[in-house]
Amino acid sequence: MKTLLIVWHSMTGGTRQMAEAAARGAAGEVRVRLLPAPEAGPDDMLAADGYLFATPENLAAMSGLMKDFFDRSYYPVLDLVNGRPYATMICAGSDGSNAARQLARIATGWRLRPVAEPLILCTRAQTPEAILAPKTIPPEELRRCEELGAMLGAGLAMGIL
Numbered sequence: 563m564k565t566l567l568i569v570w571h572s573m574t575g576g577t578r579q580m581a582e583a584a585a586r587g588a589a590g591e592v593r594v595r596l597l598p599a600p601e602a603g604p605d606d607m608l609a610a611d612g613y614l615f616a617t618p619e620n621l622a623a624m625s626g627l628m629k630d631f632f633d634r635s636y637y638p639v640l641d642l643v644n645g646r647p648y649a650t651m652i653c654a655g656s657d658g659s660n661a662a663r664q665l666a667r668i669a670t671g672w673r674l675r676p677v678a679e680p681l682i683l684c685t686r687a688q689t690p691e692a693i694l695a696p697k698t699i700p701p702e703e704l705r706r707c708e709e710l711g712a713m714l715g716a717g718l719a720m721g722i723l
């Protein structure tokens with residue numbers, strides 16, 4: 563059975579719900595490893611057949627702990643994951659594009675192969691209170707994450723990704 567590695571970080575819960583939804587979508591088709599970024603590292607990258615990276619956008623960048631995962635993993639797996647498929651999900655207040663760009667740039671360095679457009683969900687939180695409050699992602703948006711997970715799972719299982 564193929565393995566999909568989902569690496570995620572979340573401060574207020576939005577990205578966690580997105581990652582969990584994607585894992586539900588992929589379950590059954592592949593073995594899903596759903597790992598918080600601080601618990602993931604190069605060995606997990608090497609052991610997987612495809613990847614889903616999920617991060618909040620914080621200060622126009624991926625979150626610090628997500629970046630830490632890449633900082634720890636980048637050189638140990640360089641040239642060992644060439645051509646493997648990946649997708650990204652970003653939970654943002656109102657933008658998300660820069661975090662998506664950063665993830666794409668790292669994945670390009672790893673020679674990973676994008677198999678979907680970045681899935682960016684905006685929570686529309688504007689005030690400091692709203693930004694720091696726990697997030698609830700609406701079911702219809704979680705469905706998009708589940709569908710992305712299902713596509714990755716089915717594609718890996720059928721060997722077409």
Ligand SMILES: Cc1cc2nc3c(=O)[nH]c(=O)nc-3n(C[C@H](O)[C@H](O)[C@H](O)COP(=O)(O)O)c2cc1C
Pocket residue numbers: 571572573574575576577578617618619620621622623653654655656657658685687693694697
């Ligand atoms: C310190 C901080 C910086 C943020 N910067 C941005 C930003 O640059 N662009 C954006 O769209 N949202 C920004 N946000 C909003 C978060 O992306 C949004 O609240 C999102 O839901 C966070 O995901 P999480 O619930 O998984 O932590 C920021 C939030 C925090 C706490």
